[in-house]
Amino acid sequence: MRKLAAVLVLFALSGTRLAAQYERRYEVGLFGAYTKYDKTFGLADKPGGGVRFAYALGPALSLEVEALFQSPQNLPASAQIEPLIGSGSLLLYALNASRMSLYLIGGYSRLDFGGTSPYRFTDGGVHGGAGVKFFMSSRFALRFEGRGIYTPTTNATFGPKNATHLVASAGVSFFQSSGPPAADADHDGVPDKQDACPDTPLGATVDKRGCPSDSDGDGVLNGIDKCPDTPAGATVDATGCPHDSDGDGVLDGIDKCPDTPAGVKVDEKGCPPAPPDSDGDGVDDSMPNRLRP
Template identity: 55%
Template sequence: MRTLAVLGAALACGISSLGAQRAHQFEFGAFGSFTRYDKVFNLDNQIGGGGRLGYFFTNVVSAELDAGYQSPNPKTGSASPTLAHGSASLVLNFGTARNLFYILGGYSRLDFEKTAPYRFTDNAVHGAIGDRTFLGDRAALRFEVRGFYTPNTGFAGGDWAGHVIGSLGLSVFTRSGPAADADHDGVPDRQDACPDTPVGATTDARGCPSDSDRDGVYDGLDQCPGTPAGARVNSKGCPADTDGDGVLDGLDQCPSTPTGASVDAKGCPADADGDGVLDGLDQCPSTPAGAVVDPAGCPLDADKDGVPDGLDKCPNTPPGAEVDDVGCQRFRDSDGDGVDDAKDRCPGTTPGTRVDAAGCGVIFETGKSALKPESFTVLDIVAQSLNANPEIRIEIAGYTDNTGSTTTNLRLSQARADAVRAYLGSKGVAPGRMVTKGYGATNPIAPNTTAAGRTQNRRVELHQLP
């Protein structure tokens, strides 16, 4: 009865794993048995035998019929009965492809034949546990322990009865079902060295998955089967390129390259002109070494002289000035007045004429006090300067050459000084800030023996007063 309790507990347990792929197969078997009878029968333990036929509806559920025969000896008396029994069982199978465990339960009919008191038939229920140890795909050794319970035995003087049969036999399975292949890789479980291969993976003859590009994703599941060695891949086996530079992550030694930059085979950006702006982003890829560039890689030129900042040794060259290779102004003086052409606002000055910083002079014709048009430029500059500095007072000194008498020259030089004051006054300079005086032919700045010298001496000088 202890065995029946164990069987009942086993039947109540859930089945947690599937057996071999046996669905729709038949099982034929023969077995030898050893029976321990209920003491009420007064029979010795006995060896017997039998056979069985089973059918697998699924990998887990099967049904079977079996029959057995024993001829036990009574412990007392001379009558030796025979016992034939037949059973119908529902079987639950679980385990592995090599060991298929099972539990079963069902109905049994026990037929005792001989003379009284061993001439009766009992109806019984039974339960069993057992194991099939496979010798190949189609044959297995089967061991079982089965208990029988008869609630109302026909044996004289008996009420209920129970006995236990242990059996060992051989089972043969038909080919009606496919070979066991739990991981569905096409390699039978008994031959499968890697029984847990993921579904869809390509396997070798041993049932082990292959990975041709060694990226960790099996062939058959790998959507990018030619991944270079060392590249990082996603779950589909495809390599990633986080910075989009064409060099795969895992191989990319510079994984954060800016978008659009040209890179070398290692994934690192190049800067051919060394200006700090990467090739592919550099809109001026041939910038001279040392030049200061903008974010687009193009050189800056603050003074617009054609020499880039960073190479320009004279970065504040006046606009329009001609410069040398290092950005410094070349000195040119076409009219010989000592003022660079780039700054000369009166480029056609008569040779020998005294000029101001702008290259212009105040020029008069011989014997006249009228200003020549060439003088307007310099006087306009003087007017602008005086208007910008209202605290300054000046003396306007007029001069002549030595042509004419002293009296005439004094009068003429005074008239020339007055003409300059009148012009400056017309440009907004207050007359009270200007004093005029004629000095005649005194203080020549050039020889009066030549026309050029006399031209320089016919002049007006401006002096700042204290």
């Protein structure tokens, strides 16, 4: 189970950005559910299935309605009820990654328990929960959700004043954009009409205005730069990475003595230390007197 969860997370956070994920669009979903009723209701926990319809108001907000049809519940004297739960919800997206959306959900639920006594009543309550969508493509996703339904004042005649029911669901969702994708000539995820930098190189990361940046100032843009922490002054290749041609530990561009022989110690500028010359005569003090000119 842990391995499966790890695979889903890696899948969700990898891949290219799905532009349609952030457009206004319609969602139609089918799902299976398992409902755990408040114990005071005396009903068995049952599977069920339903359908949902949603409309995205923006990248972070959606409106949704759904109907959940419950499996029949057997009652004494061969009677049965088939509970139905209808709901209207507001979805708030806490995370929109490239292939995954995490959301919080809240709204109003109406529970209809049928027409057989003592369940001949309906209840209204608020619900809240959380869920996740794993996008297989821009038009198809797997969706998992858990929610609780709280009825502050139940219409049941068999004791409880309030009730809490729990619902877990898993299903599939299909999406339809509300219009054709906005033109994006440089493919940076920002539509041309809003893009302040319309010629961004492919692969560069951009801000909300569509403009790239170069954090280390090496001339290679973030997103393309494979070495984003290059020291100032170092020369880099096309991937933004520096080199040290003479292997002295000082990067090219910073190295003032780029042809230092191997093994020679150098200072921070990449140059070997000058020989001692305390009297300023231009002769190395360490040279024996007999060898001095």
